[in-house]
Amino acid sequence: MPDADSFVVTSSCEECLREYNSPLTYSVVYHPASVAFYWERGIDVTAQGIWEFHEYVHEERWTSEQTASDPDEYEVVLRHGDDELRLHLDSTATVVRTERVRRESGEFRRS
Structure with missing residues (x-):
């Protein structure tokens, strides 16, 4: 993976009993805050396959x-x-806090 996302998360599926690895950014795509963020911008990430997100990482949008560390x-x-x-995210790759930021006149404003 590009330097934009060099961390990997190992997850397991209880239905198919398989483990799989994915970039850390992919692990938050379907989080409610992410879904809402993109939905408000006319993008339905829930209708896209995970493989369709590669360009986001390669273009460093993610x-x-x-x-x-420790933890x-x-x-x-x-x-x-x-x-x-x-x-x-914490050490288990669980989202513990989110924040939205908007760039205005070259500076970021939190909301």
Whole structure:
């Protein structure tokens, strides 16, 4: 994966009993805050397959970074135009906090 998302999450499916790996950014795509963020911009991420998101990472519209260690914490940023959704995750890749940010006149404003 590109440097924009170099973290991998291992998940398991209780229905098919398989484990799979995915980039950290992909693990938050279907979170309610992400779905709403894109829905308000005319994009239904729930109607897209996970493979359709590769361009978001390769174009660095989706990024992730580790923000703390002991315990590990991460931030995933999803961008659309001048808007950002920042999702803060704990060491289990669970979203613990979100914030929306809008760029206005070259500066970001939180909402």
